Amino acid sequence: MKLAVLLLLALGAYASTSNGSAAAQAGARPHEPQAGAAGVGDPYYPELGNGGYDVSHYDLDLEVDMASGWLTGEATLQAVALQDLSSFNLDLYGLDVDSIDVDGTEVDFDHDVHEVTVDLEDHLHSGAPFQVVVRYEGVPELVPEPAMSVLPGVGWIHAQSGVYVLSECSGAASWFPCNDHPRDKATFSFTVKVKKPFVVASNGLPVGETDHGDSRTFRFEASDPMATYLATVNIAEFKTTELDGPAGIAMTLYHPTDATPQELKAFERQGEMIEYFSMLFGPYPFEACGGVISYENLPGALETQTLPVYGRGMPEVVVAHEVAHQWFGNCVSPGRWQDMWLNEGFASYAEWLWLEKNSGALALDNRARRTYAGLRRRRVGSTAEPGLGALFGANVYERGAYVLHLLRDEVGDEKFFELLTRWVETFHDATATTEDFLALSDKVCGEGTSEFLTPLLYDDILPVVPDYEG
Secondary structure (H helix, E strand, O other), X not given: OHHHHXXXXXXXXXXXXXXXXXXXXXOOOOOOOEEOOOOOOOOOOOOOOOOOEEEEEEEEEEEEOOOOOOEEEEEEEEXXXXXXXXXXXXXXXXXXXXXXXXXXXXXXXXXXXXXXXXXXXXXXXXXXXXEEEEEEEEOXXXXXXXXXXXXXXXXXXXXXXXXXXXXXXXXXXXXXXXXXXXXXXXXXXXXEEEEOOOEXXXXXXXXXXXXXXXXXXXXXXXXXXXXXXXXXXXXXXEEEEEOOOOOOOEOEEEEEOOOOHHHHHOOOOHHHHHHHHHHHHOOOOOOEOOEEEOOOOOOOEEOOOOOOEEOOOOXXXXXXXXXXXXXXXXXXXXOOHHHOHHHHHHHHHHHHHHHHHHHOHHHHHHHHHXXXXXXXXXXXXXXXXXXXXXXXXXXXXXXXXXXXXXXXXXXXXXXXXXXXXXXXXXOOOEEEOHHHHHHHHHHHHOOOHHHHHHHHXXXXXXXXXXXXXX
């Protein structure tokens, strides 16, 4: 066998040398630039996001006419080419593009419903930084959201009281041109001009306000990488309340001027939540943790980064859920939308942990037993492969939380919370998948942990758990 192998190696070396000589004589053919893909290939949203480049920063300069709903915008994107590019795409829905510049030169483009294709006369080489400036305008339209077909859409909501932006999963393109998938996180700057008496609330920290007489310009900087669906701009006649919290974390609550003491009471312990969850999950990952309460009864809440948006009258447990999302969903985001349980299952289990802190271990056990019984009775489906139509269903939220509780039962508190802390450390400001979680669980909790978790996460029906029967 050894002789045969040596002979094959010798023949391979000869063939390689011969082919190399032939190529050298013919002259190397230049690599042709290619168009960036019109989607990142997400199994549930194949057309979301775009290939061929990575955005590092968005600078959004917006002017909003609150009477007509008209938005005038200029978006400046700092990006890096990931391949030799002849063209690339941006996601933008329902707005008109006036012009696009790439590195200071106006370029041709084509806008087809959700995709803007930018043609490059001078090709971009892989690794080259470049700047894109898009000037656009129009009345934003909600983007149809297949995972929440009961809603009219997601994104820029122009309500009677003002504007609220809730974009999960596909709504960011309703108000700015972007690479709209969590895999491409970026930092953000927001400059928003509105007429008085409207107030603007956005991600990150406020860095300036300019009074123009009858209007004002508000500026915000979000210095931590953020998925596009977590970006938000909210405009209404807000009043602000500064919440008590850990030193160094800005906590401004924007709320209706007629908010009741009961509505505000749900946020009184937000600082305590941050401190408690920091003990369990690791340091709070961002510079701010505020909130927006809408005037209208918006459907639920969304964990927009550093500034969750809440429908009116949300209870304290929802605040705990959205605060926990700052670690799970925002700092560590889903690498694919089918991995939504890494957001919602974890934030739902944080609700259980908040219950345990306030009401004790028996209350937690009762919650777990009620959840198990309901999941089995309703035959709730797979957590890790929920299907697009169940992306926001009980299999992701309730079953995801219950699986984490079973894991905690199995490995004990020390290993369990070490795993959650390591999860945030390992994928900080990045994205991750269920496979990543399973691999890390084996490293932290011991070989075989992923085998314990796999049927709980993937089986069509939650397996029987004898300790929770009866």
